[in-house]
Amino acid sequence: MTQPSLPALATRAVHGGAEPDRPTGARVTPIFQTNGFVFEDQEHGADIFAMRRQGFSYSRGSNPTVAALERRIASLEGGTAAVALASGQSAWLVALLTLCATGDEYVGSSQVFGGSLGLMKRLDKRLNVKCAFAEPTPDRIEAAITPRTRAIVIEAIVNPTGEVVDLDGIAEVAKAHKLPLVVDSTLASPALLRPIEHGADVVIHSASKFLVGNGTSIGGLIVDAGTFPWQNDERFPLVAGPWEDYENIVPADRFPKNAFATASRLLGLRELGPGMQATTAFFILTGIETLPLRMRRHCENAEAVASFLSTHAAVASVSYPGVPSHPNHNLARRYCPDGLGSIFMITLKSAEKAKQVLARVNLFSHLVNLGETRSLIAHPASTTHRSLSPSERASFGITDATLRLSIGIEDAPDLIADLAQALD
Ligand SMILES: *Cc1c(COP(=O)(O)O)cnc(C)c1O
Secondary structure: OOOOOOOOOHHHHHHOOOOOOOOOOOOOOOOOOOEEEOOOOHHHHHHHHHOOOOOOOOOOOOOHHHHHHHHHHHHHHOEEEEEEEEEEHHHHHHHHHHHOOOEEEEEOOOOOOOOHHHHHHHHHHHHEEEEEEEEHHHHHHHHOOOEEEEEEEEEEEEEOOOOOOHHHHHHHHHHOOOOOOEOOOOHHHHHHOOOOHHHOOOEEEEOOOOOOOOOOEEEEEEOOOOOOOOOOOOOOOHOOEEHHOOOEOHHHHHHOOOOHHHHHHHHHHHHOOOOOOHHHHHHHHHHHHOOOHHHHHHHHHHHHHHHHOOOOOOOOEOOOOOOOOOOHHHHHHOOOOOOOOEEEEEEEOHHHHHHHHHHHHOOOOOOOOOOOOOOOOHHHHHOOOOOOOHHHHHHHHOOOEEEEEOOOOOOHHHHHHHHHHOOO
């Protein structure tokens, strides 16, 4: 039997995971801003608690508005289930702690968001969950694998450079070593790249960026591809071993299609606690409806702005791989034929010039979010990448003269005019 084919992406962005609310007929998913859900009787409560039956009990663990968002992102990414968290940062934390215990290692890309690097180093120092850092190429990643490695963790499009990694190549290494591949796809969003199609087993998002799209909410998501063979794998006791306090449920046996999401929810939401609020989920669900439309515009604008900047006399370099002369251009286009997102860096001829641009821009907002409708500009060396060593900063190409741009969905000529007057 052939599977019924899924509706296309823009349709899933509008309809995925949500239907009219049965009791009220509300067409838009309501904000279920309630902590508790009334049980029918004692057995009902007991069954939900022991995971013998599906249902809601307390919003720290699950909530109907949040669940609609979880189903929508799972649908967009092509996964089987998802877990929503309070931030992208907590999505990383929960994913890593579901995979690794004290003494375990994972191979982590050295080319990831500054906040993720900080978390990876802190977990190493405080909990001895060790990250072997490697540049995100198949060879370098493979060389960093040891018998204690439990996962490979990378960013698909790197924040802040905009470089695209060789996902297929890295997924091959992960398969050869029987390791789950975890991919942060925040900068791509499912409109441009779906890592599960390239072999990722887990996808992470900061929903604070393109998914919500307008800078109103902080959130994070973990998507389970349902692909990794966890069963009986002693390296992953939270996924493949018994939970004593849940009648010895083994997520990989009881929920084979979404074992990782189940274990992440039990550890991350019920025990650690950084869940997402219903109102936040509502904003992100609403934002996602326009994601495919917005991404098209973000990408077109980024290409226009990057090509203007790459010929400007005051600009020493532009990191956007959408510019044909960029060394990553062909690989990037292969993975993201519909556009390369709208985050990139420019390095000016002096730190003084960078300061001048920050002071003079009008349309661009000087702040550290990214992926908003409005265009943004920031100085990584003194903000997002401040805690990195100078050599780590250099590995991203970040100097004191570097600015990170997040190109919005305004009219491109206005953005170019704003940068032109700030540069002159
Ligand atoms: C912003 C960001 C994060 C962290 O997400 P928050 O929602 O800010 O906690 C993680 N990864 C990437 C690539 C990001 O850009």
